[in-house]
Amino acid sequence: MSILMAAPILQSMALLVSGIAKLGDRRGTQDAMVSLRLPLRRVHPLIASVLPGLEIVLALMVWVPLVPLQVVLGEIALLLMLAYLVIIARALTFEEKVSCSCFGSLSAPTVSKATLARNVLLSALAALTLVAAATGTMSETLVRTPLLLLVQVLVLAGTILLTVLVVAGTQSEDDEEEAAAVARSRSTGPTAPAAPADPSGASAVGPDPAGPSADGGHAAGPGTVLDADDELLDYERTPIPAAVLQRADGSLVTLRRLTADRAALLVFVSEGCGPCERALDRMPGWISELGPFLQVIAVVKRPIGQLFPGTLERVGEQVLHDPDFIARTALDANGTPSAVLLGADGLLAGGPVRGGDEVIQFVEEILEQIREAQADGELASPSI
Structure with a gap:
């Protein structure tokens, strides 16, 4: 599998998941922007409304086999990923930990070095996607070998899904024990009285x-x-x-x-x-x-x-x-x-x-x- 084709596939998956998650958690996106101390707070609601759609459009439209369009969308995606990277790196310098909701309610809320590493990887994928678009690799693959591209998509999607299931499986018992402990503590503490x-x-x-x-x-x-x-x-x-x-x-x-x-x-x-x-x-x-x-x-x-x-x-x-x-x-x-x-x-x-x-x-x-x-x-x- 060509790494130049794996990169846009992975980037599209990440953008699509992120956009869909943000659609259902716009309040969380606004809260994240406040937590990350982004300026222009009055326009945060507008950004929270536009950003999910932008990510979804970038994820899907980049596959239209038109090189100029792919290059433009690739540049926008790269700028977006770099902006996210700078915001996360800046947040790590804050005295107190903050949350980002980069993938809506699906992501770990606390910004950490792992968050920074993830954004570095996403920026690298965006750069490779732009290279694939500018060299015509994406357009050529879409036109000449669409079935091979579909296989690549399925393989990568399956690999990601399997990884998620394995990680979720290893955490399930710990989560159940933690939930039981919380339930026991709440059963002996106050509920929500008057x-x-x-x-x-x-x-x-x-x-x-x-x-x-x-x-x-x-x-x-x-x-x-x-x-x-x-x-x-x-x-x-x-x-x-x-x-x-x-x-x-x-x-x-x-x-x-x-x-x-x-x-x-x-x-x-x-x-x-x-x-x-x-x-x-x-x-x-x-x-x-x-x-x-x-x-x-x-x-x-x-x-x-x-x-x-x-x-x-x-x-x-x-x-x-x-x-x-x-x-x-x-x-x-x-x-x-x-x-x-x-x-x-x-x-x-x-x-x-x-x-x-x-x-x-x-x-x-x-x-x-x-x-x-x-x-x-x-x-x-x-x-x-």
């Missing part, structure tokens, strides 16, 4: 007090107000763990002391993380609307004095530092963004939830519960 309906935590309202049911639904939906005698209080609320957070002045506060008088919603975020930035964008609104009823606090990985000005503008004084991830680990809120609701009664009151969409939905449901409780007269409106 948010306090007042700062004292005497009663509660929340998104889903009973947590998920066996069929993936919920035992109780939004809008439920819980009293002490309510049958819906059958979920397990666990004590707030012994962990500390750090204030801007360097002093430490335990989670229990933090919530001694008022419940607290902790939103764990990492600067530069795409989904975290979406949560941070909503923090001013959350602080304003939830502030009269409970504390809304951004919990960050870096010391507060090292935060970007844009982060401080959004969270104001409602920010605490989590040294060595002590609190996040204790609350099982691994990953960012994530959120946990701490009750004023010394017990966990909701979460943990993980993921950008999940955190936003979690907070929005708390807001909805409070609005409904106010409308029903069960919760006094804050004095103005």
